Amino acid sequence: MTGDEIARLARGTLLPSFPGPTAPGWLLDELERGLGGVTLFALTGNVPSPESLAALTAQMRKAGEAFVTIDEEGGDVTRLGGHATGSPYPGNAALGAVDDPELTRRVYRSMGAELAEVGVNLNFAPSVDVNTADDNPVIGTRSFGPDPELAARHAAAAVTGTQEAGVAACAKHFPGHGATVEDSHLGVPLVDADLDLLDRRELVPFRAAIEAGTRAVMTGHLNLPAITRGVPATLSPEAITGLLRERLGYRGVIVTDALDMEGASGAIGIPEASVRALIAGADLLCLGPNEHADTLRATLEAIAAAVRMGRLSPDRLAEAGERTRALKQWLAGHSPAVVDRAAGLEAARRAIRVTGSLPGWNGSPPLVVELEATGNIAVGPTPWGLNPWASDAVRADGAEGEVDRVLERATGRGLIVVLRDAHRHASQRALTNALLTARPDTVVVEMGLPVWRPGSAVYLATYGAAAANAQAAAELLGLTPAA
CATH class of the missing domain: 3.20.20.300 (Glycoside hydrolase, family 3, N-terminal domain)
Structure with a gap:
């Protein structure tokens, strides 16, 4: 040769x-x-x-x-x-x-x-x-x-x-x-x-x-x-x-x-x-x-x-x-x-698992709090979370005083906490537990693997953080796209 x-x-x-x-x-x-x-x-x-x-x-x-x-x-x-x-x-x-x-x-x-x-x-x-x-x-x-x-x-x-x-x-x-x-x-x-x-x-x-x-x-x-x-x-x-x-x-x-x-x-x-x-x-x-x-x-x-x-x-x-x-x-x-593409949304809807009874929001949109979660190299900086479907959403990383700030902002309306692989992030678990102590009516949405879940909360597991998963969860939660 x-x-x-x-x-x-x-x-x-x-x-x-x-x-x-x-x-x-x-x-x-x-x-x-x-x-x-x-x-x-x-x-x-x-x-x-x-x-x-x-x-x-x-x-x-x-x-x-x-x-x-x-x-x-x-x-x-x-x-x-x-x-x-x-x-x-x-x-x-x-x-x-x-x-x-x-x-x-x-x-x-x-x-x-x-x-x-x-x-x-x-x-x-x-x-x-x-x-x-x-x-x-x-x-x-x-x-x-x-x-x-x-x-x-x-x-x-x-x-x-x-x-x-x-x-x-x-x-x-x-x-x-x-x-x-x-x-x-x-x-x-x-x-x-x-x-x-x-x-x-x-x-x-x-x-x-x-x-x-x-x-x-x-x-x-x-x-x-x-x-x-x-x-x-x-x-x-x-x-x-x-x-x-x-x-x-x-x-x-x-x-x-x-x-x-x-x-x-x-x-x-x-x-x-x-x-x-x-x-x-x-x-x-x-x-x-x-x-x-x-x-x-x-x-x-x-x-x-x-x-x-x-x-x-x-x-x-x-x-x-x-x-x-x-x-x-x-x-x-x-x-x-x-x-x-309808197959994707159908799969995302059918994948969601709900524990507890979903609340109504009494006319006031809930505050959506997305907790910081680092992605891995394979995933990269792909966007995730319910922000596109929430009229009021914030990101939180567990900084000092953050729980009080979130609770004040959520006064008089519902509160949704969005997690991603909380079993791998102690800060997510700590912040979630602190919010649940003050607000037991908090709804928890896990967009990674549902390995960890709080003892008492309305809980949604989406089994993923793709746009289809977010839309399926938003539909169940009665959220509408952000303006």
């Missing part, structure tokens, strides 16, 4: 990123030379509007046949217009709470249709992690739930719906990020599970996704000592080739989670992490949101050097090329579906 052939095969494995709403010259040149594709990110300005995104993907496709990938999970992790306004589709926790696989299929088919309309052909979703750790800092409402069989039902439905829209699904984060209490953006989370436990828990929804025909699987940067011996799964032949290929029989494309994450490249750098991921069996390498031309070139050089040194077989690159070609052929043979 010649050097040019190796370079083209290596280029075909890479998914760099770029800033802004138009493709830079270097990217168009690389696409003409066989670049695998790109990963789009809202925070880098790739998605200012659906119309802009459609123009961008059309521009790139003129340069070369490529994968246009994105993280569009619905719910809290959204990159289309929902990144600015909140998603019209609830996330997986809400879909799991409803537990209607056909509705999950409809929601994902509609999301896929919206992606196809703007030229995205590979969606890094669904997340099929079984969220068994309440303190999981990065999965949470992105999971269908803590029950492997429930997660499996909805993993299959999500894959089917996405691919009915002509967009390739990507089940993630293999072998499962749900039992961790660390974020792989910041380190290498530990999954303390032997093969027997993995078979009974983490791998159940991945098997279902594979049986449903998922065209891609994404690896997670996870340490499974019983399997990977301290190496992140993304860089482990035992995880990718041994577990995913051989044990689960998966034959489709394997994509890495972003290699700029600390869990993959913190100690070795992105070019070396890329080489190790290819050796382990990955086919496409997501480089990360800030990894542009320089990282691309350094990675290409590292891959070529690994081939020359005998570390990486040219046959491994050719194998990856065959899988990505097969996926492109599949994409060419599918037509998009029809957008069905």
Whole structure:
């Protein structure tokens, strides 16, 4: 195999990123030379509007046949217009709470249709992690739930719906990020599970996704000592080739989670992490949101050097090329579906769980207090809460004297406190309890996982903070859109 052939095969494995709403010259040149594709990110300005995104993907496709990938999970992790306004589709926790696989299929088919309309052909979703750790800092409402069989039902439905829209699904984060209490953006989370436990828990929804025909699987940067011996799964032949290929029989494309994450490249750098991921069996390498031309070139050089040194077989690159070609052929043979946003609102409405009797407001609008909650890196600064539906809303962070100020402002009218993952935020719990002591009629709305709840309060659990979840809660609470 010649050097040019190796370079083209290596280029075909890479998914760099770029800033802004138009493709830079270097990217168009690389696409003409066989670049695998790109990963789009809202925070880098790739998605200012659906119309802009459609123009961008059309521009790139003129340069070369490529994968246009994105993280569009619905719910809290959204990159289309929902990144600015909140998603019209609830996330997986809400879909799991409803537990209607056909509705999950409809929601994902509609999301896929919206992606196809703007030229995205590979969606890094669904997340099929079984969220068994309440303190999981990065999965949470992105999971269908803590029950492997429930997660499996909805993993299959999500894959089917996405691919009915002509967009390739990507089940993630293999072998499962749900039992961790660390974020792989910041380190290498530990999954303390032997093969027997993995078979009974983490791998159940991945098997279902594979049986449903998922065209891609994404690896997670996870340490499974019983399997990977301290190496992140993304860089482990035992995880990718041994577990995913051989044990689960998966034959489709394997994509890495972003290699700029600390869990993959913190100690070795992105070019070396890329080489190790290819050796382990990955086919496409997501480089990360800030990894542009320089990282691309350094990675290409590292891959070529690994081939020359005998570390990486040219046959491994050719194998990856065959899988990505097969996926492109599949994409060419599918037509998009029809957008069905009503499915999102239906799911959000059906997901809400209410404890106690909802009060009336006696003609005076209630004060809505949204308690500060930090999001994780995957979610980003997506808006959340009931503010768009409240004529009077404030944010609170538990500062000294805040309880008294809130109570004074709420004098003579109802009070609604909005939480997000209160089980992970002591300040939310303390402020809520203080307000309930003074105002037992306070209504509490939890827009994350309903793990913690106060002993005596009217309580709503939405199982997510998307715009659809907020609208469904606002309807039940009798709120009207803010002027």
